[in-house]
Amino acid sequence: MTTNKNDKFNAKTVSEEGKNVVYLSGELDLSVAPDFRLVMEPLVGDSDADLTINLKELKYIDSTGIGILLSILKARHSMNASFSVEEVPPQIQKLFDMTGIAKFFEPQENSQ
Amino acid sequence: MKADQTVTLNLPATADYVDIVRLNLYGIASKMGFSYEDIEDMKVAVSEACNNSVLYAYGQEGGLVEVIFGVNGEELTITVKDEGVSFALPQDTSDATTLHDKELHDVEIGGLGFYLMQALMDEVSVSSESGKGTQVILTKRLTRSEEKV
Numbered sequence: 001m002t003t004n005k006n007d008k009f010n011a012k013t014v015s016e017e018g019k020n021v022v023y024l025s026g027e028l029d030l031s032v033a034p035d036f037r038l039v040m041e042p043l044v045g046d047s048d049a050d051l052t053i054n055l056k057e058l059k060y061i062d063s064t065g066i067g068i069l070l071s072i073l074k075a076r077h078s079m080n081a082s083f084s085v086e087e088v089p090p091q092i093q094k095l096f097d098m099t100g101i102a103k104f105f106e107p108q109e110n111s112q
Numbered sequence: 113m114k115a116d117q118t119v120t121l122n123l124p125a126t127a128d129y130v131d132i133v134r135l136n137l138y139g140i141a142s143k144m145g146f147s148y149e150d151i152e153d154m155k156v157a158v159s160e161a162c163n164n165s166v167l168y169a170y171g172q173e174g175g176l177v178e179v180i181f182g183v184n185g186e187e188l189t190i191t192v193k194d195e196g197v198s199f200a201l202p203q204d205t206s207d208a209t210t211l212h213d214k215e216l217h218d219v220e221i222g223g224l225g226f227y228l229m230q231a232l233m234d235e236v237s238v239s240s241e242s243g244k245g246t247q248v249i250l251t252k253r254l255t256r257s258e259e260k261v
Contacts, residue, residue, distance in 0.1 A: 027131060027134075030159075030163050030167070031126075062156065062159050066224060098210070098227075098232075099224050100210040100211030100212035103211075104211070
């Protein structure tokens with residue numbers, strides 16, 4: 001259900017040679033968690049390419065979304081493949097810091 | 113807003129309606145004068161309480177979640193109630209864990225929702241009665257020094 005166009009979750013993938021970047025926008029919560037998992041699954045399995053999620057336009061994330069990021073971290077780590085987040089909005093960074101997931105992300109120069 | 117008014121929502125216990133709770137919370141909390149940051153904190157906490165009802169309270173059967181916003185001049189109390197099977201509470205909710213002391217291979221995903229509720233609200237109380245569902249009460253006090261929405 002869409003209540004507000006700006007809040008509707010969307011994930012757009014840009015693939016270049018050796019690198020996949022997923023741009024998230026809207027609200028990532030329980031209701032769209034299956035969609036997000038579906039988008040990420042093939043990208044997480046592509047161990048030859050670097051994987052980055054750009055959060056600049058993400059308005060909201062809940063513990064379900066953080067849980068998915070955590071499972072991606074685990075999967076990529078076990079494959080010895082890279083995974084990072086970039087342009088994390090302050091409100092979302094706060095949740096990453098509070099829950100402790102922040103320490104598992106590789107440092108990014110362009111994070112806010 | 114006058115003291116001791118309530119706004120009640122009755123919603124299907126499905127994930128599709130949790131954003132409706134956030135929208136109502138935004139409207140009420142901004143009317144009361146909460147700061148942007150406090151409202152964002154409450155959005156996360158309330159959604160986690162609703163998620164618990166959606167995920168654990170009713171299994172496959174469609175049930176209802178009742179959300180009561182209690183407006184009392186200086187504080188906002190949000191009660192999230194369901195009548196489903198109680199979800200598994202941590203033995204002591206102060207045990208709700210974070211990932212801070214853990215290595216990646218030790219990490220388990222459950223429990224973050226409870227931790228966030230506690231960390232983001234001033235008070236959290238959870239009561240659960242077998243066969244009668246679960247009630248989560250979240251309280252945030254208004255601090256007047258911060259920037260208003």
